[in-house]
Amino acid sequence: MTTVLHTGDTHLGYQQYHRPERREDFRVAFERVAADAVADGVDAVVHAGDLFHDRTPALSDIMGALSVLRHLDDAGVPFLAVVGNHESKRDTQWLDLFESMGLATRLGPEPVVLGDVAFYGLDFVPRSQRESFEYAFEPHDVEHAALVSHGLFEPFDHGDWDARAILRESAVEFDVLLLGDDHTPQTKRIEEPTETWLTYCGSTERASASERADRGYNLVGFDDGVDIRRRGLETREFVFVDVELAPGEGSDVVRQRIGEYDVDGAVVIVTLEGDGEQVMPAGVEEFAEERGALVARVNDRRELSEEDELEVSFADPDEAVRERIRDLGLSPLAREVDETIRASKVADSNVADAVERHVGEAVEEADPARFEAAADADDTAEGGGDESGSDADGDREQSDDGDDSDSKHGSDDKHGPDDEDGPDDEDGDDQVTMGEYL
Numbered sequence: 405m406t407t408v409l410h411t412g413d414t415h416l417g418y419q420q421y422h423r424p425e426r427r428e429d430f431r432v433a434f435e436r437v438a439a440d441a442v443a444d445g446v447d448a449v450v451h452a453g454d455l456f457h458d459r460t461p462a463l464s465d466i467m468g469a470l471s472v473l474r475h476l477d478d479a480g481v482p483f484l485a486v487v488g489n490h491e492s493k494r495d496t497q498w499l500d501l502f503e504s505m506g507l508a509t510r511l512g513p514e515p516v517v518l519g520d521v522a523f524y525g526l527d528f529v530p531r532s533q534r535e536s537f538e539y540a541f542e543p544h545d546v547e548h549a550a551l552v553s554h555g556l557f558e559p560f561d562h563g564d565w566d567a568r569a570i571l572r573e574s575a576v577e578f579d580v581l582l583l584g585d586d587h588t589p590q591t592k593r594i595e596e597p598t599e600t601w602l603t604y605c606g607s608t609e610r611a612s613a614s615e616r617a618d619r620g621y622n623l624v625g626f627d628d629g630v631d632i633r634r635r636g637l638e639t640r641e642f643v644f645v646d647v648e649l650a651p652g653e654g655s656d657v658v659r660q661r662i663g664e665y666d667v668d669g670a671v672v673i674v675t676l677e678g679d680g681e682q683v684m685p686a687g688v689e690e691f692a693e694e695r696g697a698l699v700a701r702v703n704d705r706r707e708l709s710e711e712d713e714l715e716v717s718f719a720d721p722d723e724a725v726r727e728r729i730r731d732l733g734l735s736p737l738a739r740e741v742d743e744t745i746r747a748s749k750v751a752d753s754n755v756a757d758a759v760e761r762h763v764g765e766a767v768e769e770a771d772p773a774r775f776e777a778a779a780d781a782d783d784t785a786e787g788g789g790d791e792s793g794s795d796a797d798g799d800r801e802q803s804d805d806g807d808d809s810d811s812k813h814g815s816d817d818k819h820g821p822d823d824e825d826g827p828d829d830e831d832g833d834d835q836v837t838m839g840e841y842l
Contacts, residue, residue: 406519408484409441410622412452412554412584413607415490417465420611421671421699429640430457431468433608436637437621438472442479446623447518449481452584452605453488453528453554456498461491466498473507483508484516487527488554488584511552515544521626522546524576526553528585534565541576548626549576554584557602559592572597580630582622587615589622591632601630609639613673613701616644640698641670649680649706658683659691668696676704735777737763 414434420426441449456465476483485508487497502508509516511525522544529537541551551574557567567581580601589606593599605622607615619639625631643665647658658674665672672692676683685702692700729742741759 405625405627406447406521406548407444407623407625408448408450408518408521409437409444409446410450410452410582410603410605410624411437411608412605413454413488413587413611414451415454415457415607415609415611416469417461418457418609418611421701423699425698426640426671427465430609431465433619433637433639434469434472435475437608438476438481440621440635440637441476441481444623446481448523449476449483450523450550450552450582450624451483451485452552452582453486454490454584455485455488456491457611459491459493461498469498470502470505470507473502477507482518484511484523484525484552485509486511486525486552486554486584489528492528513540514542515546515549517544517546519626520547522549522576524549524551524578526551526570528554529565531564539570539573539575541574543576548579548630550580550582550624550626551576551578552582552584556585557581557583559594560586560590560602560604562586567602568594568597571600579626580624580632582624587611588617589620589634601632603632608637610642610671613642613644613671613703616642643667643670643672643697645672645674647674647676647678649676649678649683651679652681653678654681655683655687658688662688662692662695667692667700670697672697672700674700674702676702677706679706733777735775737775738777 414437415430416434418427418430420430438449455469461469473483483502485499487499487510491498497510499508499510503510511523513524515522515524517523524541551570553570555565557563557565559567570581571578577598578600580603583602583604586604587607589604591601591603593601603622603624606617606620608619608621610619618636620634620636623633623635625633645658645661645665647661649657657680658676662672662674674688674692683702683704685704688702689700729739734742741763745759
């Protein structure tokens, strides 16, 4: 029997909420996955993409990844992986560097055989390249075959690429597709065109407040068939405080509800609904942090009156800016560029590269709609540009919580754009290119 640990979407280097502690959390989660793999004696760790949160990770994040890979190598556990959309570069990938050091194997069209299983890889493929993509998988002579890939696939919700089309075009019959990009763990079995299991392992840390389920990974066994089991992973606690405010109720009730939880060291996400009074987020967040929370965020989902909508609260000036940007009726690509430059989702040192990548990918996709100005500013405001849940990489992210990243997010990430989140360099780490590292 061959058993592998299926993980992905580790997003090393993601300094969520601009807190160095959160950046550390993503590294620690990856270390725990590797420790479990070694302790269980699995035949390999299979990583389904987005090892890094950014294609130009900081040196500390690269060294953190190397430390984990060396730990696996010392224990004799191979690391098999594909490239995700967040880390994808136009030239040599970071995964190629790790492979050259003997610490990883980049999966592709040629089988990598472990025991009785042939493993193949399919890196993230942009929409513009999918119709002409050639599924040139080489044959194998073992009992099972597994394809590792990164993307949002149908028949799962939010899918934009039908996994059944890949199976129809492939000369290799796969027993299972080990997938990454959707941060929500989920598994399906399809009957056509072949009997195949499809499974997302989910992310190893919460990259978005919409990711309420516990984090973890899959253990996949190959014997008479395919056995997929979910295992949880200890991560920093997120405390979700959902408050339905009745008429006349306001900040005092919200503070009371927060007081019912142990928030020490936790990320606290307060969601407000109902008909109660206006609540100033800054005061609530300060209250939670005084009680020991690492960070607190308030999401007010209530509909405000027309009079309230005209008011600008200094507690959230960024929202006023976003509203004005929506009213300009910019094209989707222009909104993506604005989000990249203005909203602190990308470190200052990476902004130029990020803008170049967004525009370059838009040109490659040759989708005129991305360059067309919004016909109606009201429609643009309603759709919310990037806040609708799409990012420049084609990622759908849950934006109702205001978090960034790959997730539903769960991630091309179903991740959710957030002005509070994003890879930055506040800890002083230098961003490096692969050439500089070599």
